[in-house]
Ligand SMILES: C[C@@](CO)(OP(=O)(O)O)[C@H](O)COP(=O)(O)OP(=O)(O)OC[C@H]1O[C@@H](n2ccc(N)nc2=O)[C@H](O)[C@@H]1O
């Protein structure tokens with residue numbers, strides 16, 4: 001049996017440059033792993049089937065699940081005649097902008113690489129991951145990285161910033177395809193300063209990092225769900241240095257440079273939402 005952690009991500013920046021002929025959007029994003037994780041266990045089966053179980057009832061357990069798709073991809077690409085049972089202990093909120101499904105897919109690539117002794121590098125796994133979804137390659141590596149292309153081209157950043165993150169996941173979920181579908185690229189008013197964010201992370205300067213937070217999908221999702229903008233304002237009111245929506249949403253996060261401050265924001269927001277998490281940069 002092999003176990004893997006699947007970490008959630010937040011977008012520190014998310015810029016869209018243009019819509020591509022293939023329907024995807026060309027992006028430039030700074031991604032950051034946080035210490036909110038699903039736990040996956042991989043157990044050999046006597047036959048060659050892929051089976052799944054999960055503690056959350058509404059997560060699909062068939063070929064719609066990214067962990068299933070990752071196992072099927074490895075099996076067919078490397079002609080593996082073994083089966084596996086994948087047990088997912090889900091802690092990351094679903095369809096939240098935190099890449100929970102993508103991270104489970106990435107953890108499955110890493111876990112089965114070990115269970116089946118495939119000898120693949122992280123680079124090989126990230127390349128395979130791009131076939132599963134735009135966010136999977138980043139999730140294969142984790143940490144801090146710039147993502148380009150449709151999100152699958154990863155440049156890792158060697159930075160370590162001990163910042164605290166309070167996440168609030170509203171009770172509804174958002175479809176990534178709908179949010180990109182509602183984006184009008186020509187109407188984007190301000191683009192985030194991606195290079196400024198990278199510089200700020202390299203300097204390890206919390207004020208500068210916070211001043212460079214930006215996500216062009218915010219205005220789209222905020223228009224669909226106006227309460228999200230109020231949630232972002234509450235983060236700041238309760239003491240966050242800065243706040244942003246992650247990915248296509250609806251999760252909104254606030255940043256603090258000390259655990260005690262993050263704890264105060266967490267306590268204040270727990271009165272408003274059932275799903276509040278106190279995490280930190282990994
Ligand atoms: C917005 C982001 C930011 O990190 O994250 P989430 O909110 O999903 O966490 C990602 O770009 C989401 O990546 P991911 O969820 O892997 O997307 P995919 O499965 O590849 O694509 C889902 C759909 O989103 C749209 N899509 C996705 C990526 C992209 N660069 N342009 C797009 O237009 C396409 O309509 C696509 O069919």
Ligand SMILES: Nc1ncnc2c1ncn2[C@@H]1O[C@H](COP(=O)(O)OP(=O)(O)O)[C@@H](O)[C@H]1O
Nearest residue numbers: 064065066094095096097098099100101102104
């Ligand atoms: N392992 C998985 N965990 C959660 N959702 C999954 C998984 N595999 C596939 N999905 C599907 O992917 C959709 C997006 O989920 P998720 O990856 O959590 O969100 P996001 O793309 O916003 O980060 C969900 O609606 C769910 O049906």
